[in-house]
Amino acid sequence: MSLQAKSTEVIIENLGLSFGDTQVLKGIDLTIKAGEFFSFLGPSGSGKSTLLRAIAGFGPEPTGRILIGGQEVAKLPPWERNVGMVFQSYALWPHMTVAKNVAFGLEERKVARPEIDKRVKEALDLVDLAxxxxxxxxxxxxxxxxxxAxxxxxxxxPRVLLLDEPLSNLDANLRVQMRRDILSLQKKLNLTTIFVTHDQEEANTTSAxxxxxxxxxxxxxxxxxxxxDAPANRFVASFLGTANILEGETKTNGELTxxxxxxxxxxxxxxGTDHITTIAIRPQNISLHAPGGSPSEAEIRFKAIVExxxxxGSTLRYGVKAGGETMLVDHVHKPGDRVFAIAEQVDMAITPDHVTLLHG
Ligand SMILES: Nc1ncnc2c1ncn2[C@@H]1O[C@H](COP(=O)(O)OP(=O)(O)O)[C@@H](O)[C@H]1O
Ligand SMILES: [Mg+2]
Structure with a gap:
């Protein structure tokens, strides 16, 4: 294959960026490894596109540093960075054929015609559109x-492939197919890829x-x-799936905390963990049992009431009250399993190993 990606590392150091008086990126430090499939994941408005565009060279000039393959690029115009960006709206030329659309970047660079034809064919083969x-x-x-696109x-x-929510305009089945296609293309070319998405499943399934x-x-x-499994803070715990977040304080009694x-x-x-005021427990790491059973060595049980x-479908989600806490508990559903009723007294089992200590 002659379409050769030069697998390139991207380093972002203390990056800040403002639109007028509004600072929208703050102190970002990040290293994306050469050949890595890396995602920026966050809710709408969190700054994902702004960060991606800063790497591509679009938008206001940031503070801090951006290094692509060791080269400082923060002050270079987009066309001198040799990165490729794919947008959510495909931004194809409607009046040009597919081949012409694909050839466009090479024609602008004044590449010789036979070379263009050869590379267009290769590129279309790679995406199965020959x-x-x-x-x-x-x-x-x-x-x-x-x-x-x-x-x-x-x-x-390009040295780096930048994808801004490229699947958002596709229907659900096609999205799954496309994310596999993108991943397989990325692997074939060993191309450093940054994928922006607000969808945790998309990030989880594609990203190293x-x-x-x-x-x-x-x-x-x-x-x-x-x-x-180990979210650092309350935001990450809740954004990546569902979590019971509990407030409180640590108590130490001799060796025991x-x-x-x-x-x-x-x-x-x-x-021993000083100064922890918040913990998280995922609903599937808690279980409910008929009262009076004996807990396993690893777990501790509390009285609870199903509310x-x-x-x-695949899970049965309970909301229970245990002491003054309201907790979600997920049981994987299998036919024949005992189903607890509303107002039923149960024992709620927690395994301390599955408790995550949050820092902020
Ligand atoms: N051109 C712009 N002018 C002013 N504010 C902007 C501009 N583009 C984005 N923003 C603001 O920057 C923040 C981050 O936006 P964006 O990077 O698009 O978020 P995301 O891609 O995560 O949804 C938002 O508050 C948005 O309103
Ligand atoms: Mg965006």
Whole structure:
């Protein structure tokens, strides 16, 4: 294959960016490894697109540093950065054929015609559109148009591929197919890729690592499962799935430390942890049992009352009251399982290993 991506590291140092008086990115430090599929994940307005555009060279000049392959680029115009960006709205030329759309970047760079033809063919092969070269964008489905946009971007052999919510305009089934296609293309080309999404499933399924953003501040960086299992703070715990967040304080008695929730539950903790005022427990890490059973060695049980049940298909979600705490508990649903009724007295089991200590 001659479409050769130069796998390139991206380093962002103490990046800040303002629109007028409003600072929308604050103190971002991040390293994206060469060849990595990396996501920026966060709610709408958290600054994902602004950060991606700053890497591409669009928007106001940021403070701090951006290094692409060791080269400081924060002051370079977009066309000198050699990065490729794909937008949510495919931004294809409607009056040009697919082949012409894909060739455009090379024609602008005055590449010789035989080389252009060869690379257009390769790029269209890579996105499985070889048979569509002579069509116009309006004669293609949304997914095919998105693949043309990808082909048009990779043909310039960018050092980094930047994707801003590229799947948002596609219907649900196609989104799943496209994210696989994008991932397989990225692997084939070993292309450093930054994928912006507000959809945690998209980030989880594609990314080696991801950065969670909120209010222009980097919350946490890590592999999807790491972040899910060990969220650093309340925002990450709640944004990545569902979490019971409990307020309270740590109590130490000799060797033993426990977390005393404001609702009166006392949960033993593994090791001494000063100054923790918030913990999180995922609903699937709690279980309900008929009263009077014997807890396993790893768990601790509390009296609880079922207040709500919600059948979600693969899980049965309970809302229970234990002491002064209202908690969500998820049971994986299997036919024949005991289902607890509203107002029923139950024992709620928590395993201290599954308690996450939050810092902020
Ligand atoms: N051109 C602009 N002018 C002024 N404010 C902007 C501009 N673009 C984005 N913003 C603001 O910057 C913040 C981050 O926006 P954005 O990066 O688009 O978020 P996201 O992509 O995470 O949804 C938002 O508060 C948004 O209103
Ligand atoms: Mg955006």
């Amino acid at each position: 048979d569509y070269a002579q069509r116009r964008p309006s004669q293609l489905s949304g997914g095919q148009q998105q693949r043309v 990808l082909a048009r971007t990779i043909i310039i052999e 690592r991801m950065a969670v953003l909120n209010n222009g501040i980097l919350q946490q960086v890590g592999a999807p499962i790491e972040l899910y 426990a977390f005393l929730t404001s609702g009166g539950l006392q949960i033993p903790l593994k090791q 709500e049940t919600e059948f979600l």
